[in-house]
Amino acid sequence: MLLGGDDSVPIPFFEAFQDCKGLTVVQIDAHLDWRDQRNGSGYTFSSTMRRASELPWVKRIVQVGLRGIGGSGRAEFDDAKAWGAKIFTARHVQRHGIESVLGAIEDDGECLMTIDCDGLDPSVIPGVLVPQPGGLSYFDVIDLIRGVAAKSRIVGLDIVEFVPERDVQNLGAIAVARIICNALGCIGRRNV
Incomplete structure (x- = not known):
């Protein structure tokens, strides 16, 4: 866990x-x-999934909650789709639910979950660098973790980009802590 x-x-x-x-x-x-490069570096917050796609042991990428352009454009979107990334926007999740995402998760596989706090709606985690309205709800994330753990083995989890000084009344800190606790519970139940 990171x-x-x-x-x-x-x-x-x-x-x-x-x-x-x-x-x-x-x-x-x-x-x-x-994004492949940002300001001459290939190891930035805009290139995380590009670098994951280059690792020979990564066979599937499922991206959930997208709703902002960020550091990527049309060419990067096309590259992600050409690689085979399964992309589920926040609007897709709102309309079709987490179950539609879980269909992209392999049964009895190994999953690493990477959570950027801005993937959640800022009403859940306001303390992020670039808040974007319309993100995933707390329960969307919990249901996704539970669903992934029911289908596959979660071998790693990271939660990044929480900015405490931008948090409001510790809402984000509480949400992050509860997400971690839920994830640990799901991982523990799967491994019993």
Whole structure:
């Protein structure tokens, strides 16, 4: 489990899972994060999923909650789709529910969940760098974690881009803590 930092922190975290036979990365984020370079660097918060796609042990990427352009554009979106990333916008989740996302998760596989706090609506976690209205609800995230844990084994989890000084009455801190507790419970039940 990895907690804290910006959304470039998961890039080296993904490296720790090279012994997985075929890893599914489930990303919750407001942004696509498929940019190859930003200001001359390929290891930024805009390139997280691009770097994941280059790892030979990553066989599936499922992205959930997207609703902002962020550092990616049409070319990056096309690259993600060409690679085979399954992209579910926040609006899609609102209309079709988390069950529609769970269909993209392999049964009895290995999953790493990477959660950028801006993937949730700012009413849930207001303390983020770039708040975007219309994100996932707290229960969307909990239901996604539970659903993934019921289908596959969660081998890793990170939560990044929480900005405490921008939080409002500790709403985000409480939500992050509860998400972690729920995730640990789901992982523990799966491994019993």
